[in-house]
Amino acid sequence: MSDPMESIDPRPDAELGHLLRDCLTAPDPAGFIARVQAALGAAPDNSWELLARWARPGLAAAAAVALAMGLWLGSGERTETATLSDAIQPAGAPSGLFSSAPPTTATLIAAVEGP
Amino acid sequence: MTDAELATRAAAGDREAFGELVERHAPTARRLARTLTSDPADADDAVQDGLLAAWRAVDRYDPSRPFRPWLLRIVLNAARDLLRRRRVRRTEPLPTAFPSDAPDPERDAGRALLRERLAEALQSLPERRRLAVTLFDAEGYAHGEIAELLGVPEGTVRSDVFHARRALRDALAAYREGDR
Secondary structure, three states, X not given: OOOHHHHOOOOOOHHHXXXXXXXXXXXXXXXXXXXXXXXXXXXXXXXXHHHHHHHHHHHHHHHHHHHHHHHHHHHHHHHHHHHHHHHHOOOOOOHXXXXXXXXXXXXXXXXHHOO | OOHHHXXXXXXXXXXXXXXXXXXXXXXXXXXXXXXXXXXXXXXXXXXXXXXXXXXXXXXHOOOOOOHHHHHHHHHHHHHHHHHHHHOOOOOOXXXXXXXXXXXXXXHHHHHHHHHHHHHXXXXXXXXXXXXXXXXXXHXXXXXXXXXXXXXXXXXXXXXXXXXXXXXXXXXXXXXXXXXX
């Protein structure tokens, strides 16, 4: 038995195609295009556009965070040095003795003689 | 400018480029949506939903592939979503087909009736057959393109077109017999 589909015409049926288009084609193509264009104008951006819009404030925020981190780390280092110095300095001792800067003569005399 | 070039511009945020794509493909998209929903207003809403969804996703379109099937797939998905949301009753008879601009009332009435019969016959087919025969005979798609768009083997498309044509031709023959 032969398959009826073997006899199928591989070309579009022009008459049926015309009737289908006639049946399915909606009126007022220009009006519909205008409606979609208006909706498109009011639509949210596509994701690439959103990314581009977010990129600038994102970079600014990242730079601000990096700057803040830098400042925080910088101040942390200074605090650590001061803390070490403070830790080895006995209470009431002249600070000049424990300073990283070379003490002046007057400071040394004052330290030996006491207050 | 080709579809792919316009789509590339649209992906970079060019709304005018996307508008040009809308102008090119809206007629086909509207006809396809009309095969899925019997309500012309629903069909246009679905196409608009689909086109806006395509706008949001256009940066994910691969320009090395044909644009039209990509767009129509999105429109079809939007139409199906809309149908699900609105719970359109498929058994409801089609409203009279779109009004014609032709001035001859008798011929106009005949054409309107023919369109109505054809629309009824089309709506009586399973969805995939409706789409396959519309894409093949009305839109001039090749079987392979339809297969890719609908996500089925090419042989299935051939079978769908064959059975849909037979049903539609039978309906038209019955209409013409009754017209004599």
